[in-house]
Every structure is written in structure tokens, then in C-alpha cells.
Amino acid sequence: MSDLPTTDQHRERDVLLDVRGVRKIYSGHGRTVEAVRDLTFSVGRGELVCIVGPSGAGKTTLLKCIAGLLEPTSGQVVLDGRAVTRPPESMAVVFQEYGRSLYAWKTVEQNVELPLRHKVKDGRRRRELVHEALAAVGLADAHAAYPWQLSGGMQQRVAIARAVAYQPQVLLMDEPFAAVDAQTRADLEDLVRSLWRQLGVTVLFVTHDIDESVYLGQRVLILSSSPTVVMEDLTIDLPGERTQLETRSSRRFAELRHHVYEQIQLAKHRRGSDAPATPPSSAGAPQASRAEAR
Amino acid sequence: MSDLPTTDQHRERDVLLDVRGVRKIYSGHGRTVEAVRDLTFSVGRGELVCIVGPSGAGKTTLLKCIAGLLEPTSGQVVLDGRAVTRPPESMAVVFQEYGRSLYAWKTVEQNVELPLRHKVKDGRRRRELVHEALAAVGLADAHAAYPWQLSGGMQQRVAIARAVAYQPQVLLMDEPFAAVDAQTRADLEDLVRSLWRQLGVTVLFVTHDIDESVYLGQRVLILSSSPTVVMEDLTIDLPGERTQLETRSSRRFAELRHHVYEQIQLAKHRRGSDAPATPPSSAGAPQASRAEAR
């Protein structure tokens, strides 16, 4: 593990997103779960960070807190210097429950177009964006279909197209490729990377596929099992130009993926309570600033 | 490709499931899709067959036809010598849309128990089965939760536990591990294999993960892009005893997975219309018998 550098340098960079001591306890209906114990990390502007962790670790919970859809029990999320209390502008989310996030009463095209309405006033330009996005995910011929006429993977791609067409500054994706086949997945991975490089969008990408996390990310955050803390914040020191064939067959890739794999295996059995304490530098902001955001 | 034998020998064995010239056309709401053009294959009793194919190829459609939930436009499905017209007994299905297949008004425990009610009359035995199944998928402590209190991966595992507890003779699984992390996925793969070996259940397993299909199956059916035909019926000649570490690092495994990967890439661009004709031996039954089942 010593040959794998953990990042500290990005803190000096332009920090866009700051997650400070976020904790989330779900309670009600006879069940109280501490989904997230204490998450602290930050993401620089234009970074692509992958998040991996065991099922039920709280990845979705974390993403919802960042998206301003869920209020943390304590701690706070700061985006661009401002505490997040409601969904911030220019952020797109691809939900894990892609099926339910599509509107059954709208066609594929309308689903993709809807969020654009208040952003892109020019109808022609909007339709262009929609068409491009749908073509990019391989659904050029499903415009007029309703979501429930599509296969699972196709539905998921509609949700991705919607986020892509929106041209957000921050893109949160919650296992966005879970339902597509290997080839499509590879294509979509490249799509995300090219979007990220071209548009400078900041991406948080939750995945269960370890190869994917290493292939895609500049950093991989490994979460522990619930109650959750950040187990490791791993910098992926692969070259910026990546291709499916070359990158994946490189030695460094194999090392990194092996490392992540081991960590995940560990994570499954290690909980927040017995994880190593996070270094002070990445610890939460002082109590005062936490309180003021609530 | 010549070094990879395609199976013919299993046809002499005890055939449980016979899919004969199944074709499915969806029409309505201004859209007509030939989801499946012509699928013909058979599965022997106690076999474990994986199905891979591009997103939107018609895998879910096929599974629904086999489960008796969807009537093929033409062709027929024969199970145990009888044409399937409605859901056969002793068959369990894990749906791709796991979230929607759980009863929101029942707890996890009740969800798993419900199908058992009419099968296992003894309440104690039933509860035992439920507990075992939930423990097997790593949800021993979520009995009392409602599905909507669980993470995506946990929900999917509840659906799996339900199928496992049901102890079916035929198990149809539609991308059952799509939402769980790598480690859990490996555990669940081993669970399916051990169930299959112990109970002699016949398994049809749809997956997008090529490694998984090779690791799990005795055969892998590769479907073409829509309109769909069987592109290849590949026998996995790995030893019966498989372990995650050893099997996956074997040379034969790598060869096989590489072959499947190539085929899938081909499949994405090849449609049923230009796929190689299936050999006569596996072609559909004569027209007469097709007609009588409708």
C-alpha cells in the first residue's frame, strides 16, 4: 500500500465541493439506521471522483446530501463556498432508480427535453441538444417511445442522456451503467470521460465496478461498510488519455484495481467504528461553521 | 473460434426447457418493435445457462416468455413437455426491476415469506427458510425494514432471497446482481452456484457481466442485437468446482471471456437479419405443434 500515494495536494487546488463531517441517521417506522457516520472530503473544480463501497454503505445517501435533496443529521456540504440546503443550480443527478426517475407520461425525447426548458430558451438549439445526447447513448431511434416501452438498459441510458443534455457543471451519477451490457458500458465510460475533458464538468461517480472506478476516476473514494466513513482516498495516477484497450491492460491499472478490490473486501467487514481515523487535515470544519448552516 | 466447441451433446440429455422459434413483436402507442426475431434453444434439466446480449436485445422479453408472463407473437416455449401458457409452478423469477417487484406494504421478511405461504405450510419451517435465505444474501439484520428503507443493492438482495427461499425447480434471474458491489457480487455468484449444485435447480441467468457469465454458466447463450437471434451457444468447459480466485485466473477462463467479449462487440452491430443461420438440429419444432399451443 505504501507505493500508492494518497492525495493531499488537491486540497490546495480550487475546491468546489466540500463535504464536512456529514452524518445521516434515518429513523422512523421502527428502524433507526446510521447510514453515514462521518464523511469528510473535498472535490476540486473539474475533478472526476469515483466512489466505491459496499452495498448499503451510504453512497446514495451521500449523493443525495450533496444534491441538496436530503438534510444531513449533522455536518454540512459546501458547494462553491455556499452551504447546500436545497438543490443547487447547474447540477445534474442520474439516480440509481433510473426507472422511477423517468416520467412515464412523457416520451423519451420529452423526458430529456424537460429540464432544458428553463435553461435553453431556443427551441431549435434545445432539440439539437436532445438529439445529440440521445445519439450519444445509442438511442437515436427511440425518441418517440415511452420509457415503459424500453428495456432496463435503455431506460438507464435515457436518464444518462437527460443529464448529459443538461450540460451541468456538477454531475452526480449513482451507478449509472448498472443495467447496460459490457460493450455499451465501455462506450458510455468513454462518453463520460470525453464530456468531462471537453466541458470541464466536475463528476462524482458511484459505481460497484472496480475496473470502472479505476478506469474513469482521477481519484477513488473507498467507503467503509455502514456506519460509514471514508476508508481511503486514492489518487489514480494513470495518464489522462485513457483508452479501453491500452489503459485496462497496463500494469499500473492492474495494481490499482487490485488494491481497490482488496480494500473493498476489507470494507465489507470493517465498519466506521473500527476504521482508521481520518487525518486531521481532512477533518470537518470547526463546530461553529457547522451549526450556522443548519 | 475453432478451439471453442459449441454444444450439441446436451440435446441428447433430459431436456427440461425448449424454446422453439420464439418471436415477439411489441406494438401499440405508435411504436412497433420486433424485440425477438427467432429464438430456438433448449436447456437440459439441472443445467445452468447464462444469457448475454446487448442492451435492448430482448433478454427480458425472452425470460418473460419462458415464465409464461408474456405470450410470444409466434413460436412456443415448452417446459417439461408442456407448452407454457401461464406461469408454471415451481419457477422463481428475479426481475430486472427489482425495486418494483417488492411489495412496498410488506417488510423484508414478509416479502420473502409471501410466496412460501402456499408452498410450505409449516410456519416454523417457513420462517427458518426465510431467515436462512436472508442470511445468505447478507441481510440478516434487515428483517423488519420496509423495502423503501433499503439501499438499491439491498432491495435487489431481498428479491434474490425471495427466489432462493422459494426453492424453485427452475430459476430465472434477470441481471440479479446489477446493483451490488463487487465483493457481494462474488459471494452471491458462489451462492447461486452452490444452490444449483446442491438442489439440482435449473438456472437461466441473464447478465451483462461477461466474466460473470463465464464463471457461472455451463453454457453461455450470446444473443444478437435486436431483432434478436441466438448468435452463439457456447459451452463453458471449465471444471465443475469453481472458485473466484482460481477459476478467474485460469487461462481457459481468459480465453472464454475474451471470446464472449468479442462476440458481444460483434453482436452490438449485427442484427438478427444478418446473423448466421442456426443449425437445423436446434431449429424450431414443426409448425403443427407450434399452432396447437396457442
Place this chain on the structure above:
Amino acid sequence: MSIDARTARPAPAPVRRARGLPDWSPGVLGLVGFALVLELLPRTGLVAERFFPPFSAMVTALVRAMGTAEFWDATGQTVRAWATGLAIAVALGIGLGLLLGSVEVVRRATASTVEFLRPVPSVALIPLAVLVFGTTSIRSTLLLVVYASFWQILIQVVYGVQDVDPVARETARSYQLGRWARVRHVVWPTALPYVLTGVRLGAAVALILAVTAGLVGIGHGLGWLIGSAQSGNDVPLVYGLVLFTGLLGVLINLLARALERRALPWHSSVRADIGG
């Protein structure tokens, strides 16, 4: 093999549609059966004919009445009161329902008042209606019609608004859809099935009140015609008019169903019905 749209149903539905028969044939069959029962009840002596005439006598009386201008005036009045009243009730019910359903504070603040006012019967408002608008003004009838059907629609809309899927709602929120866009594109389509049920409920109640108003002496609609036939002891005409009222109801429902098919092609219930 030819492609038959019917075989493309998602699943073999519990009841196979009788092939070759048009959609409406079972419904007509039901009505014919009902007419037969009406004809046979008095004919077999189960009820005395002079209190409950056979179906044919009702129809004869109705047809006779249909020859008069008075009948069509009355029908016109009732239908006008019905349509206007329902339109007002639907507009109010949907507007306030969306407001109540989507703004928690408003709902809580009005809950007790709504629950208090809802069970107050329209008929108890008759003196009020008469006093404010008089017995001849259509507005008296409208007051009763609107008051009665408004609550039905309101409650349906409130329940419908609550039915929005949380994931769908969050999607809309995260994509910065404004309140109006959320209502229009997310809340409204979700609530629509409830709303349509509410409109169907409200439509029938509106018709009932439009007729009842006449019965108690407000306006000169069908109810007034029924009332005067009653006091004239013209039993076949009474039932003939009741029959006519019921048929109006059937007609209204046909309209509502057509509306549903147009408005909800994506809804699973309609999908299953249309087939495909």
C-alpha cells in the same frame, strides 16, 4: 403468421376479449339486460304495475314527453346548470387541490375547516341559495351544484398530489424545475388518474344536484318536471324521466372515459385496456 395487435398484450389478461365484437357490445348487453329486468318486475307481479310500471310504459311516457318543448327546455336547463356548475367545480377543485396538496402549510391550516364544511349537505343550503339568488335564477342551482361536486374533486386532487413518486419528485427538484414546471410536468400527470375519478364522481353528483334542485323547487329543470309528474300522479312519466336522467349519466360517463383514454394513454390501467 399475421401480426395481431391483440396478441401483443403484456400478458394474457384474466379475461380474453371476445374477438370480433366491438368494444361497446358488453355494455349495451348490460343495459339491455337491465331493461329486461325492469320490464319483467311488474309483468311478473313482483311489484304492482300502477306503482312501478314496466320498462315499455316508461319509455312510451318518455317518448311522449319528448314531443313537448317543455321537456327540451327542462333538459336544456338541467344540462346547462350541470355543465356550468361542473366546470366551476372542476376549476376550483383542481386549483385549490393542487395548492392544498403541494403546500403543506396551507393544507394543515385548512384541514379542519374543510372537514367541517364537507359534510354539510347541499340541501341545507337551499334557503341560503334562494335568499341570495332567488328560486328562478340559474345561480341558485349553480350554488348547490358547485358546492356538492367541488369537495369530491378537491379531495381526489389532494390525494392525487400526494401520490407523486419521490424519485420523480427529486429528479424534478435536482433539475431545478420551478414550482410551476413541477406542478405541470410531474404533479399534474401523477394526479391525473385521481382527478379523472374525481371529475367522474363530481359529474354525477353535479347532475344529481342539478336535478334535485328542480325537485325542491329551484329552477325549471328535469327535477321540476319529475316533481310535477309526481304531484300529477303520472307514474310512468316519473319513471320515464328518471330513466332519462340515468341515461344522461351514462352519456356523461362515456365522455369521461373518452377523455381518460386521450389524457392517460401512458397510464398502466389504460395501457392494459387498450392493449399493447
Place this chain on the structure above:
Amino acid sequence: DPGSTASGSDGPVPVTVAVIPIVDVAPIYLGEQQGFFEEHGIDLTLEQQSGGAAAVPGVVAGDFQFAFGNVSSVVLAGAQDLPLRMVAEGASSTGDPSTDFGGVVVAADSPITSPADLAGKTVAINNLKNINEITVRAMVEKAGGDPASVKFVELGFPDMPAAIAGGKVDAAQVVEPFLTATTSQGDRLLGDNYTDAVDDLTVAAYFTSEQYLAENADVVDDFRAAIEESLQYAQEHPDEVRAIVPTYTKITAEVAQQIKLPAWPQEINVDSVQAVAELMQKYGITSEAVDVEELLATS
């Protein structure tokens, strides 16, 4: 005073009268036909209502200048200090049980033979606490029965024939055309509650509001005069009454030939109304005695 200027001017005064589609209001229809109202400078509009009580709010609100209703309603209103005034006679009992337009009927095979037998029995009437209830009670009392033990149930006249035939009630107080309908089907007329209770009973009257009376005294006078002519005309031309009834009711011409007609004297029998008021107090319907004189429009 706008009312007086209106009647003082040359044009006819528009007047709306609420009536009920029953035989009793035939005179006003006849009078309109004969032009009696026109002669008195009244432009008459007749509004049909379902019942006399229903017209009261309309009169109070000024929608109707006059309305036709039974006298007990007016007495009741008087007891509640509702500002109503009786203007003219509406319809009266004929004073002869064999020719009167109302009565109590029982089924042909009923064991009830005298009004006294009604004690403890169920009697259907169209409105509770109204003229029919008190006159039936009085009839029972006169025959020696206990008026308090009669059980009254409210039922529309149209529903009474079926209720008697089905044995749902023991007796029913009916008026025309249901009296003819029941008796011609074999039901037995037990007695006439109107003649039994009070002599020459004024059953119904035309009334107006105190306010209208105060502001338009001359119109009221004109109206009264026209009504009185109409009443007289109706009384003298029963055939014309029978001819006009089917035009404003759903009573068929055939039935209209058979029904019994009420009496239409020209004056309200104040004594009979006072008797009604006293009976109402006696049977606990009003708590205090009402002086009928105060309810008359003596302008």
C-alpha cells in the same frame, strides 16, 4: 316610496306569484286567462314551486310578491315572528266530507273503521307539524281517540298510494288527485280531516311580506281584488277549472274530470284560521297563541 309611484303610473305593475302545481291554484290560472289581473293593472307572472313552505324565503327576499301556501305555514311563520301577511283566500274545504278534495284513506281490508281507531297507528302525511297533522289529530280526538298516540310519518302524496297498498302505513291523509287515485283503486275513505276538524276551513291562502305590504299597499289591494274575482269565477265554472288543470299540472284530462274540487269562497274564514292556530298551540306545535288578526293584511 317607489312602490306607490309604480302603481300610480299608467303601465301595469309586474307581480310574480309563487304557486304550486296542484288543483287548488286553478283560480289564479283562470283569472289570468280571463284577464282579471290585467284589468287591475297587474302584469302577472306565475312561478311554480314545489311547496308552499319553499316559497317563503322567496317572498321574504322579495323574489316573489305573493305566494300560495297553507295557512298553518303562515301561522307557524307568525309564531317565529317571520314578517308574513295573508292577503287573500287560496282554497277551502267544501265542508262536506263526500265532496271534499282531501281525506284520510285506509286499505279496503283495513280493520280501522273510525278515526278513533287511528290511535296508536301510523298515518302518512305530506308534511309534519302542518295543517294536515293538526286536522287529523283533531279528527281523531273528536271521534274519541287519543290524538297524541297517532304516529305520523312524512311521505310525499305521490308515495302514499303505494305505501297503503304495501301495508307500510295504516292510513294516509291524501288530497286530489291522489284521493281519486286511491279510492278508485279500492281504498276506503275513512273521513275528511278538514271538515271534521274545523267548519268551513280555509286551507290555503295567498300571502305577502310585511315589507311589500307596507310599501305597495295599493298593489296588494289590486291583487286581492283580482284574486277575489278569479275565485268567484272558478267557483262558478268548475268545467273550466277541470279544463285548465291539465295545462299547468301533469294531471291528465281524464283524471281532471273525476277529481273533487276544493271550495273557493272569496274571503278568508278568519275564525277557521284562528281555530287552526289554537289547535297548533294545543298540539304543541307552537309554544304561544298566535293572533290571526295580526297576520292579515288589513290595508
Place this chain on the structure above:
Amino acid sequence: MHRFLRAGRALVLALALPVVLVAAWWSWSAHSGSYYFPPLSTILSTFGSTWFSDRLGADVLPSVTRLVVGYLLAVVLGVGLGVLLGTNRLLRRTAEPVLEFFRAIPPPVLIPVLFLFAGIGDTAKVVVIVSGAVWPVLLNAVEGVRAVDEVLSDTSRSYGITGWARLRHLVLPAASPQIVAGMRQALSISIILMVISEMFASSNGLGFAIIQFQRSFAIPDMWSGIILLGLLGFAFSLLFQLFERRSLRWYHGLRRSQRGD
């Protein structure tokens, strides 16, 4: 402390509008001078003497009994028939026009027919209540059943959950949010029809009393009756909310689960 604050806020919210409305009514009616709109103070002073006497047992109790019986019957009938029609398309197509026919007929004109078949006692009144209150339950049940999620329906079918078990574990719970909406409608309709049914062939009951007051021009008493009706409706709706909270616990949990509270 926090909890007290929250409870206090809820109380203020619940009471504010009624208080404002009552105050408005009070001040407006004090000077209305209209015979039909007596001062609220008069109405309230009549309230006690009118209702807290033997009327409670003589009029209110019989009414409430008929109401409860009629309502429960309507619910049972509505759900039963609704599930039947919702699951069976042919039956629905056949029966719908006839049902719509009955739905459109005003209860007052049905009443004479009811007298013919059900007599003039309590049975007829209960039938009147059922005949009106059944529709919202029925319609909502039909629509709720028709809208059962396909994936869930497929799941049940493939696990052989059919017939009675399907009804109990799938159809009824899935349709329950809509059925409950219908039941809520039916409750207030039942009260309205209780009044209407007592307008005919009656000799006691709350509706009967109100109509009598109206006819005998006892206007303050009539208003006090209307207020009592409102109070009754309010009380029943509170009971209903308890029921709803229990029976739709999962549903409200599900709908709120991701609102962040």
C-alpha cells in the same frame, strides 16, 4: 422543547383559520338583520338547548347509527364490487353503463322505488346512504385495482400467488391509497345522504330535525343543526385519519421516505 414548539405550531395552524372564519361570521351576522342569517350568538345560544336535551338520544343517536351502518356497508360493497370490476375487464364493460345509470339518478327520486322494495323504516334509509356513498369507493377501487404495478403483478403471478392470496397481498394493498381516498369521500357523502334520507318518510333523526326547523322557520335552530352536522363530520374525519394513518403507514412512509425528514 423542540417538540413543544412543533406541537404548538401545529395547533396554531389547525386553529387559525377556523377562528378567523368564526370571528368573521360573528361580526358579520351580528348586524346582518336578515331573518335567515341570525347572529351567531343567537345560534350558539340555541345550540345547547336544542341538542343537549332528549334530542341527543331521540334524533342524533338514530342518525349516527344509520350513518355508521350505511357507511360500512357502502365501503364493503364498494371495495368488493370495485375489485371484481377492476380485475375483470369483460365484467367491467358489461356492468359499467348500468352502474353509471344508477350513479346519475338523484337519491330523492330513487326513494319512492326504495319504499316499494325496502319499506319506509331504517332499512330504506340505510339503503339510501349506501346508494350514494358506494360510488366513490367503487370508482376509486376500480381505478386502483386497474393501476396495480405490472412488475409487481408479474412477480405475484410467477410465484403462483393467485386468487384469494393475490387479492389480499397484492391487489387490495396496492389499491389501498386510492380506496382510502374513496372512503374519505364516502364518509361525507354518507352524512349528506343521512340528511336526505331523513327528509322522506321519517319521524326522527338529525336530518329530520333540521328539515323540521327549516320548515317551521326556526332558523337559529336550523343553523345550529347545520353546525352540528359539520362537527359530526369533523369528528368522523378525525377518526378516519386515525384509521388512515394506521392502514396506510407504509404508503406515507414510502412517499415521505425521501423528503428528508
